[in-house]
Amino acid sequence: xxxxxxxxxDDQPADREFYKGFCQLHGADWQxxxxxxxxxxxxxxxxxxxDLVMTDVDFGPGMNGLALTRALKAEYPxxxxxVASASESALIDWEAEEAGADEFLSKPxxxxxxxxxxxxxxxxxxxxxxxxx
Numbered sequence: 001x002x003x004x005x006x007x008x009x010d011d012q013p014a015d016r017e018f019y020k021g022f023c024q025l026h027g028a029d030w031q032x033x034x035x036x037x038x039x040x041x042x043x044x045x046x047x048x049x050x051d052l053v054m055t056d057v058d059f060g061p062g063m064n065g066l067a068l069t070r071a072l073k074a075e076y077p078x079x080x081x082x083v084a085s086a087s088e089s090a091l092i093d094w095e096a097e098e099a100g101a102d103e104f105l106s107k108p109x110x111x112x113x114x115x116x117x118x119x120x121x122x123x124x125x126x127x128x129x130x131x132x133x
Contacts, residue, residue: 004122005050006030009041011059026115038068057085066099073100080121
């Protein structure tokens with residue numbers, strides 16, 4: 001979906017830079033923003049609602065990615081959410097699904113899978129919007 005607004009939430013600066021670079025290198029015509037915390041995402045969404053948010057599970061102190069997912073889905077159910085975690089626990093995957101995540105990715109993930117997942121979720125959002133119109 002050209003021009004889609006895609007946000008990445010991760011407390012690691014290197015990961016945030018990676019996501020920006022990944023989107024630029026792979027020709028994605030997305031408007032990309034990164035945020036260091038769940039709280040920053042919730043502040044920013046008051047000004048602009050993204051099409052998709054990818055969030056890490058663990059942020060350290062404060063709200064985690066699962067709580068962010070629940071908050072996003074409660075207020076903005078149209079926003080697609082990907083939850084990512086370095087933990088390969090089936091429990092985290094289940095918790096992400098229960099929180100309302102559209103997809104769960106276990107880190108490290110293949111870059112082609114990340115791109116395909118984002119594109120699939122953005123396309124499914126476009127299809128839903130077209131059905132409403």
